[in-house]
Amino acid sequence: MSTANLPPAGTPADDEGFRRRAGALLRSAAGDLRRTSRSAAADLGLTHADYAAHLAPEQGFSWDLAQRAATVWPLNERDLVPVRNDCPRGVRVLRATESASSARVFQRGGIDYYEYRATAMSRLASFRPAWIRMLSVVTDDDPHNADVHWNNGHMLYQFTYCVGPVNYYCRWNGRDHVLRMNTGDSIWGLPFSPHTFTARNAEEPAYVLALTYGGELMGDAQHELAALGPDTARGFALDTDSAAAAQGRLLRSYLDASALPLEHAAELSGIPAGRLAGVADGGTTLTPDEVTALAAALRLSPRDLLPVVPDAVDGVSFCPAATSRSWYHPSAGHRDYRVRELAGDRLHPHTRALEIHPQRADSDSADQAVTPLRTHQHQYLHNVGGGPVRMAWQHGGERYETVLEPGASAYVTPFVRAEFTRSGRGDPTDPTRLLALRIGGRVTTEARSALGSMYPGSLERCLHEDRQWYEERGTGGRRT
Numbered sequence: 001m002s003t004a005n006l007p008p009a010g011t012p013a014d015d016e017g018f019r020r021r022a023g024a025l026l027r028s029a030a031g032d033l034r035r036t037s038r039s040a041a042a043d044l045g046l047t048h049a050d051y052a053a054h055l056a057p058e059q060g061f062s063w064d065l066a067q068r069a070a071t072v073w074p075l076n077e078r079d080l081v082p083v084r085n086d087c088p089r090g091v092r093v094l095r096a097t098e099s100a101s102s103a104r105v106f107q108r109g110g111i112d113y114y115e116y117r118a119t120a121m122s123r124l125a126s127f128r129p130a131w132i133r134m135l136s137v138v139t140d141d142d143p144h145n146a147d148v149h150w151n152n153g154h155m156l157y158q159f160t161y162c163v164g165p166v167n168y169y170c171r172w173n174g175r176d177h178v179l180r181m182n183t184g185d186s187i188w189g190l191p192f193s194p195h196t197f198t199a200r201n202a203e204e205p206a207y208v209l210a211l212t213y214g215g216e217l218m219g220d221a222q223h224e225l226a227a228l229g230p231d232t233a234r235g236f237a238l239d240t241d242s243a244a245a246a247q248g249r250l251l252r253s254y255l256d257a258s259a260l261p262l263e264h265a266a267e268l269s270g271i272p273a274g275r276l277a278g279v280a281d282g283g284t285t286l287t288p289d290e291v292t293a294l295a296a297a298l299r300l301s302p303r304d305l306l307p308v309v310p311d312a313v314d315g316v317s318f319c320p321a322a323t324s325r326s327w328y329h330p331s332a333g334h335r336d337y338r339v340r341e342l343a344g345d346r347l348h349p350h351t352r353a354l355e356i357h358p359q360r361a362d363s364d365s366a367d368q369a370v371t372p373l374r375t376h377q378h379q380y381l382h383n384v385g386g387g388p389v390r391m392a393w394q395h396g397g398e399r400y401e402t403v404l405e406p407g408a409s410a411y412v413t414p415f416v417r418a419e420f421t422r423s424g425r426g427d428p429t430d431p432t433r434l435l436a437l438r439i440g441g442r443v444t445t446e447a448r449s450a451l452g453s454m455y456p457g458s459l460e461r462c463l464h465e466d467r468q469w470y471e472e473r474g475t476g477g478r479r480t
């Protein structure tokens with residue numbers, strides 16, 4: 001059991017791993033371009049020995065080399081830059097004192113508007129969370145009150161958890177909306193919708209956890225779309241206002257991709273041509289049986305033909321604490337945790353926001369093991385309750401533990417098994433609880449299927465390519 005070896009915040013740990021991944025990326029990129037190590041070295045103006053040194057973990061990444069490679073080869077510098085792993089023990093904690101000492105106040109319209117504090121973050125996930133206290137106090141719900149100063153919106157999705165009497169203002173299609181929020185209420189919002197917050201009184205604490213995250217647009221998709229330009233980007237955008245419109249666009253995309261006339265698709269699937277044309281025009285949706293038949297005819301999975309329509313109304317999905325769903329985990333008869341569901345949206349099936357109330361005290365957990373929680377998602381935790389929570393987890397064959405005091409936050413890598421118990425006496429008026437926001441990363445469902453369907457035994461090579469794509473000495477007469 002280890003308690004004291006959490007990596008300090010801000011340290012770019014994992015330098016050796018970073019260099020090793022840089023060498024593997026270079027080897028993989030050269031192989032993709034059908035370059036042997038000697039021909040790659042010649043392209044890059046290096047001796048064979050110098051090129052080989054770049055593949056080795058002792059040397060690793062070089063900006064000069066990445067720029068030269070992007071000049072002579074049809075790839076981008078970023079294709080050769082690995083991700084940094086600043087979370088080698090699976091969990092990264094930011095203490096309440098560190099969060100408080102990061103406080104900074106920004107003004108809007110000449111008044112102190114928000115106090116921002118840092119919370120846990122990692123280079124491995126797209127979370128950009130902030131603790132934000134509302135300093136502008138209003139006595140009405142007027143979105144045009146002189147002390148309400150809106151932002152311009154931002155590309156990140158935003159899940160917001162509210163503590164105290166907070167007004168949330170949001171704009172969608174030119175209309176302004178105000179939601180009167182209180183402790184435990186949560187809201188999920190779409191990108192670029194302008195919004196802002198105020199406090200409804202100055203006596204009580206009024207703050208939010210604004211847990212912004214990148215979603216599927218940030219990163220590779222954004223880079224590709226920015227280079228292709230807005231006309232092409234508009235071609236990609238699926239209309240999510242109606243299921244019929246979205247399904248029609250999907251169907252048209254697959255017919256175009258296969259250069260398959262609609263009438264021929266109708267014949268192959270057994271769906272009448274007139275009916276299929278109605279679907280392709282966005283006038284109606286396929287029945288479940290038609291989805292199955294059409295998917296088989298087009299050699300797709302049925303899910304590829306199913307449209308995605310967000311739950312959001314006017315750009316937000318609001319979840320009041322009073323009407324949210326809750327349950328016990330692992331079961332109603334075995335209550336290690338009470339779980340309360342927070343705001344989310346069908347658009348993001350891999351985003352889940354939860355309040356987790358540990359039911360067991362660490363003093364009684366020796367009698368019976370506490371059920372570990374585990375998820376495929378990246379996870380952000382924040383102690384929003386009145387009592388400390390002990391967190392114990394397994395990673396890399398080791399067991400660690402720490403105590404998350406009120407105001408502490410943590411980032412947890414996917415598949416870490418973590419147990420939570422109440423630690424010591426909490427505030428009897430403020431239940432001990434963690435806010436958990438879990439998000440999907442770059443390993444989408446499609447990527448998970450790809451990982452699972454490769455040539456058996458190839459997973460390690462996918463992560464760290466360790467060989468050229470063929471043996472120069474040949475394999476004739478022997479099995480490799």
Ligand SMILES: [Fe+2]
Nearest residue numbers: 154158195210
């Ligand atoms: Fe925001």
